[in-house]
Amino acid sequence: MNKEKETIYEYKTKNAIQEAIDYGLDVTLLYESLSLTPTIRLERNLQMLEVIEELRKAGERKHAKS
């Protein structure tokens, strides 16, 4: 990494974690995600989408009955 790029990199990331926490983000999720491989990250995203789809269908069934 050259010096100019390094300076930009440090500027961008300075206090970014604290800023994210202050913004309301759960950064523990980021640490966990970064411990996984890219494919596993995608797989988890897709699994959660399936869960959400099931919840959505459950909501539709409930409202269809009532």
Added chain:
Amino acid sequence: MLNLNKILTALQNYNVHFILIGGQAAVVQGSAYLTYDVDICYARDKENLENIVRALAPFHPYLRGVEKGLPFIFDAKTLEIGLNFTFTTDIGDIDILGEIEGIGIYEEVIKHSEVMQIYDIPCNVLTIEGLIKSKKSVGRPKDEVVIKEMEAILEIRQQQGK
């Protein structure tokens, strides 16, 4: 339901020149946010347009949000006339973009990408810096949280020496 493995495999099998961008790229880079569709930036040369058609045609792409039954031909000519398309397919929603805001066309976006192994497929993926640049340029309120997240990921990686 989205089948990213099938999408990437199809694009790879037909030697499509593309870069994974948008929400799925953010997930690959460590984002904890859920994302429903696949966004790619594609090269606009004639051969690549034809390869995109060969790769995706079996999954019946149709313009998302457009009334069913309208005349739409998914071919290289259609892709050549347009630039950015939002498709619904049998294997999920796919947006193919000839240009992304803040960075430019494929030949520029590739400079902001890195090769990552996804389902054992080597894919060009937009870097975190590229994602931040693009999302800052778009300036949508919903992207603010993603930018915060991406910047935090950069700092975490820096701390971890990655």
